[in-house]
Amino acid sequence: MRRLVALLLLALAGPLAAQGNVPPAPYAYTQLADPAQEAAARELMHTLRCLQCQSQSIADSDAPIAGDMRHQVRARIAAGESPDEVRDWLISRYGDYISYEPQVSASTWPLFVVPAIILVLAVLLLLARVGRRRASGEGG
């Protein structure tokens, strides 16, 4: 009985699930045959943003666009492109937003300058401690 109800419900839900069901591109859910190429593609996919989702990489998403992009990445890697070339191509097509790895540019330099400042500050703070300790003698 339960099985029957499930089947009935499924039949009803079918049309909903079928909305826009274009079959996914070949490489969306298929790995590359060469393990080294697949590893490179996988690593790259983890650093690319799924444009349709909120804060997920294309390697972590069921969204159709993420599938299409996985296909693009795998196809290009299989064709012999380097991960950086693929990333550059995707950035040229979708903009900087697509890449989770910010490149140093006019609009992103604070992301790199601020940690450097924090690092300098941290070292200075520690050195100040050491210096004060030396100046105040053994008593501390």
Place this chain on the structure above:
Amino acid sequence: MIPEIGLAALWLAAALAVLQLLGGVLGARREGMELAAVARPAAVLQALLCTVAFLCLLYVFAVTDLSVKLVADNSHSMKPWIFKVSGAWGNHEGSMLLWITVMAMAGGLIAFVERRLPERTMLATLSAQAFVGLGFYAFLLLSSNPFQRLSPAPPEGNGLNPLLQDIGLAFHPPTLYVGYVGLSVAFSFAVGALLTRSVTPDFARVMRPWVLAAWIFLTLGITAGSYWAYYELGWGGWWFWDPVENASLMPWLAATALLHSVSVLAARDALRTWTIMLGVVAFSMSMIGTFLVRSGILTSVHAFAVDPERGSFILALLVLYIGGALVIFALRAATIAEGERFAVTSREGALVVNNIALSAILGIVLVGTLYPLLTEAFDIRVSVGPPYFNPVSAIFLVPMLLVLMVGPLLRWREDGFARIRWQVIALFAVTLGVLLGVWLVADIHLLPLIGLALAVGVGIASLLPLAGRSLRRTPLATWGMVVAHFGVAVALFGMASDSAFQQERLVAASVGDAVEVGPWQGRLDTVYPVAGPNWTAIQANLHLAYEGGAERRAAPQSRNFWAPVMETSEVALLTRWNGQLYVAVGNQAQDGRWQLRLWWKPFVTFIWYGGVLIALGGALSLVGRVTTDLRRRRRPEDDVDEAYPA
């Protein structure tokens, strides 16, 4: 009727907060002592009233009272009972009521039990707590009323996001909120101590258990949230450096730094201003996190700009409270002496490194989270993700963990490396040995490699403080430190191991086909539909064996919810001591084969075991601290040594 009772209770609680503020301020200024006596009872009563309001909200969700707008928008009569109730905080208004309730309960609790502080400091603390509370009451009552009615009531509700219909998420937000909002107590204590200039070791001992308690809940909340994302999102990721996650990580980083520095203040009367600063920063991070998550700014900066009511309200509160506290800090910090001096090679010295490193990581996470929002306002869209956060935070994390290996072995005030030379040499030799060993046999990336080596080093080092001690006489607080530090090593090991060694297999399989991933082999046996209370699903049944052992069944589902319509992945997890097999089923391809995704994740579970251990360490410390403190209050002359920080 019930919703109106809830609303009335909230307005009354807000009125009591005004009374508490006035009484506290007058008392702290030594005027109007009659009103000052009101501050404590007002805080306690507020906690009760907010609890009543929250219970009212739980009730309307439990019975699916669709005449309440919030219920109609976020619930559905056919949801399982537990998710009806947990749906109460799965939305904006409900979660803000939860926030207020936790805050009122924390305030009520300190008013009820805390009698160790000078009364003036206590009154200043209570007025600070009331002042912060008032802002959030105003926010809730004026722009996010959870009890708003809907007339006519709709025949059915809109339902709850199916991703949130999960037992993990039923308990994750309350846990996290207790941590988040518990830090408000540290904030109020810090402001109270600043206003009355009483930053003393006694003050630190009073503040410490509250910080510890909030931190334990934060740790558990983050751990649970990470595990939820791992099994519910269906792709096996456990940390995404997503702004919502960062919003919970930032208060945790600040609270971790705070509970280490508050121990220095308690034990050695050093780092006074720094501890106060961290107290302010920790809750400020909670508020920034709430702003990020609740204002809608994350979905789109532009949508936020178009409908800014709620966002700008929280933003105004942020500026008021953080700005106000920083102004008080700037005015008063100079009048508070820095406290006792100490040598670089001392327990305090190591803890200063811990504090600087944690603050630096906090700064990086803050910049990496806020910067994309800033540029988006100028129509420049950038993404900051794992390739940025991982290496940049490692710059500080690695030295911090190296110091963590040595710090607990050092004595307070002043120590020399000569005393612990052999232990330190052995620890670094082991760490370096693991680094080289793994590097030789496995081709993995630098960060997981360093992570594995440090995990082993920290794991061994964390146990050394127990060496040569009678385990039964070791204070609970020391056990707490050992367990928590060991937990750090365990979690780090899990993270590094999963990043380095996980194996992925995406296959399209027909019924009867063999599948394999890593050491697991098996086949897809059947695929059939199943139905739940508010969903239907395709269930794949696989049998898999680890290295030719006994077969185990994995039955992942692809679920279709109908209110609201959404497809989710219900993964199957086969857990072994040395890792987890993660199986998800996707759609049926045109040729009739099923999409299967399998991951073998060696030691991935250690991430969450580690998180739980860290929280457990905190709990041991908390129990140890509170019991020693109670004993000391009974017998003041019996001053126990403060040998180990929390």
